[in-house]
Amino acid sequence: MRAAYLIPAAVLVGAVALSSIFIVDERKKALVLQFGEVKQVINEPGLGFKIPFIQDVFLYEDRILGLPTQPLEVTPLDDRRLVVDAFARWRIVDLEAFRRAVGSGGENAARDNLDKIINAEIREVLGGVPSQSVLSEDRTGLMNQIRDQARAKALGLGVDVIDVRLTRTDLPEQNLESTFGRMRAEREREAADEIGRGNEAAQRVRAAADRSVVEIVSKSRKEAEVIRGEADATRNGIYAEAFGKDPEFFAFTRSLTSYERALQSGNSSMVMKPDSEFFDYLRSEKPPATK
Structure with a gap:
């Protein structure tokens, strides 16, 4: 009979003991209240003790x-x-x-x-x-x-x-559209200004390039004409020197050149006297006397 009473008593004592113990997690803080009055403030993690059925424990976050x-x-x-x-x-x-x-x-x-x-x-x-x-x-x-x-x-x-x-x-939703519209118009104006300045700069560059082209071409043509004139003078000098050594040969080659230019294929016609000087080298094998 005594054992029958001791076992429930031990269980009751154990339950009361367990109800007096509580654990404070490292992420928490605890308050022990007795009838609404603060009895303990526990800021450190670990085991805590309270009076069973009289005191209550409230846990609060200790984290940010x-x-x-x-x-x-x-x-x-x-x-x-x-x-x-x-x-x-x-x-x-x-x-x-x-x-x-x-x-x-x-x-x-x-x-x-x-x-x-x-x-x-x-x-x-x-x-x-x-x-x-x-x-x-x-x-x-x-x-x-x-x-x-x-x-x-x-x-x-x-x-x-x-x-x-x-x-x-x-901005509030009702003001966003008008604000975006103003921003869009401002950006478009800035873009138009930039495009205008870019076109103006492009025109200046293009005009400068065209002027440079004209100047370079003109200078090149001038130099070409000078070189061509000097070459023609040199050629004529060589011809004059060569033809001066044999006037009859000079007259003969000039006649051949005239024949080549005049007697080309086509519909052109020439009317001249048979005894014309143009046909001197065609009419006789003997070249005309030098005048």
């Missing part, structure tokens, strides 16, 4: 968490509306403050509150600068300013805002 914000429209100083998306990285740093701020909502409630804080800071910071600053390299400084202001306000939630990045800064 991400928060993509909802798209929102902001109006910079130049009244040019922009659609902005952001992404924040945050971490729970104070479990007691976190529990008081979000209650039993945990990380989901913290995300909702943090989303409101970051959106408010985005509107405030970007609303104080022109849209050109948001779309240029100045946005890095603006993101750091949003992070710092959001961090200051998020401390009341027990979290630290590590970083805030603007992932998208676009």
